[in-house]
Amino acid sequence: MTPPTAAPPHGLEQLEARVAQDLAWLDLPAKNWLPDTEVNGQPVLPVAIIGAGMGGLATSAALQFLGVRAPIFDRAPAGLEGPWATTARMETLRSPKSLTGPALGKPSLTFRAWFESQFGTDAWEQLDKIPRLQWMDYLRWYRKVLALEVHNQHTLLSVLPRGADGVVQLDLETPDGPRRVLARHVVLATGRDGLGGAWVPPIADNLPRRAWAHSSDEMDYGMLKGKRVGVVGAGASAMDSAATALESGAASVDLLIRRSDIPRVNKGKGAGSPGLTHGHLNLPDAWKWKIRHYINVQQVPPPRGSTLRVSRHENARFNLGTQILDLQWTNDEIRAVTNKGVFRFDFLIFSTGFRIDWSQRPEFAKLAPHVRAWKDRFTHPAGEEDQELADSPDLGPAFELMEKVPGACPGLSRVHVFAYPAALSQGTISGDIPAVSVGAQRIAQGIAGTLYAEDIEWHYDNLQTFEEPEVFGDEWTPAEPPPQEAAT
Incomplete structure (x- = not known):
């Protein structure tokens, strides 16, 4: 028997035709079912999305499938949204290649379909992890094939819920000057650092700003050639920054790692299941906190490949159990005083993560004082202190913000957070590849349901005036009444 051969690549054009056919078979997108809305003569969008990264694209597509227009506004030039082609420095994604990401349950929208259509099934079988820039190419294609409405180079200046007229006002800066957009609901799909x-x-x-950077900063690593570099941390971004510095010709790279050992097990991966994905939302608060706190404490290990990318350089040093006690700037060099001794660097990279901190985001200044955080209503168990969780926004079932003081900011619930800080309330379905489709569909369904309820009188009027006949009266002949019996 001749073994089957791998299917040859058939090209993106054929895949795009398949996407169109799949959507037609599913009768997607749904037709628009919302009334046109204006305020003082200005059109009002049903939904506006801030951020055209993976989460924003998936949310826009999910809403579009439901017949709800949801344009996206992003500050980046077209094709450079999100971190993948700008600040991310990993060679490949951490996630297994088999995960379906933002495909929304449509096989032809998966990365695998996109990849195999160009390179074939043999290449797919040989692929270990998805190259970072190739993932960005896939997201660009996803936007194109679904004809998502994205307005690039639109920088958000202000978000203002206007409770009196039931809209959220967005003020943006564009290449053509200031622009004001009104929307009934706004989704903040702003990524890992979305609220801070x-x-x-x-x-x-203690150091001049030119002497250090955060691992998420945009910078030219070529400037580190010949320099002594320190990297604070041992997570994925620390390894990626260290490796990029080494590959750019750094004289040496010292990783300053506070822990005595690098985490080995990704507990979050072990917790992942459809049960948690769909069940986290309805867990008691104490369980939500307990699970997220445990994962935070255990920390996520850096990918094996990223770590090997560093350790293959002889001028890389892993300094475990090393805590920084002081930083000094002396004679144009950094003196890092630690419990293990003094390190001397020309440049320092902090791979120390992100914080929810509304004060860092002036565009949210009108929201921040009114947002209810978990710390405003939940008392964590003793021994489970966690600043990230305490600062997390307390979100409703459709990812909507809640008021700290009821009535203090009417319309706040029209702003929804589809970004990493939603994890405590909703689970990890809004910031990572594994369950982003579940999150996008949940927020889309929640917003669509809210829009319907808000317009219920209009829909009821339409119901009453609907006059499209399905039966015309010529389908039958009325029967004659039965003969009358004579009276006895």
Whole structure:
């Protein structure tokens, strides 16, 4: 018997035709079912999305499938949304290649379909992990094939819920000047640092800003050629930054790792299941906190490939159990005083993660004082202190923000958070590849249901005036009444 041969690549054009056919078979997108809305003569969008990364694209597509227009506004130039082609420095994604990501349950929208259509099934079988820039190419294609409406180079300046007229006002800066957009609901799909930004320890203030960077900063690593570089941390971004510095010709790279050992097991991966994905939302608060806190404490290990990418360089040093006690700037060099001794660097990279900190995001200044965080209503068990969880927004079932003081900010619930800080309330379905489709469909269904309820009188009027006949009266002949019996 002749063994079957791998299917040859058939090209993106054929795949795009398949996408169109799949959507037609599913009768997607649904027709628009919403009334046109205006405020003082200005059109009002049903939904506006801030951020055209993976989460924003998936949410826009999920809403589009439900017949709800949801344009996206992103500050980046077209094709450079999200971190993949800008600040991310990993060679490949951590996630297994088999995960379906933002495909929304449509096989022809998966990365695998996109990859095999160009390179064939043999290449898919040989692929270990998805190259970072290839993932960005896939997201560009996803946007194109679904004809998603994205407005690039639109920088958000302000978000203002206007409770009186039931809209959210967005003020944006564009290449053509200021622009004001009104929407009934707004989704913040702003990524890992979506409600704050990079965090560095206060001790960094001892150094001139030119002497250090955060691993999420956009920078030219070529400037590190010939320099002694320190990297604070041992997570994925630390390894990626260290490796990029080494590959750019750094004289040496010292990783300063506070722990005595690098985490080995990704507990979050072990917890992943459809049960948790769909069940986290309805867990008691104490269980939500307990699970997320445990994963935070255990920490996520750096990928094996990223770590080997560093350790293959002889001028890389892993300094375990090393805690920074002081940073000094002396004679144009950094003196990092640690419990293991003094390190001297020309440049320091902090791979110290992100914090939820509304004060770092002036565009949210009108929201921030009114947002209810978990710390405002939940008392964590003793021994489970966790600043990230305490600062997390307390979100409703459709990812909507809740008021700290009821009535203090009417319309706040029209702003929805589809970004990593939603994890405590909703589970990890809004910031990572494994369950982003579940999250996008949940928020889309929640917003669509809310829009329907808000317009219920209009829909009821339409119901009453609907006059499309299905039966015309010529399908039967009325029967004659039965003969009358004579009276006895």
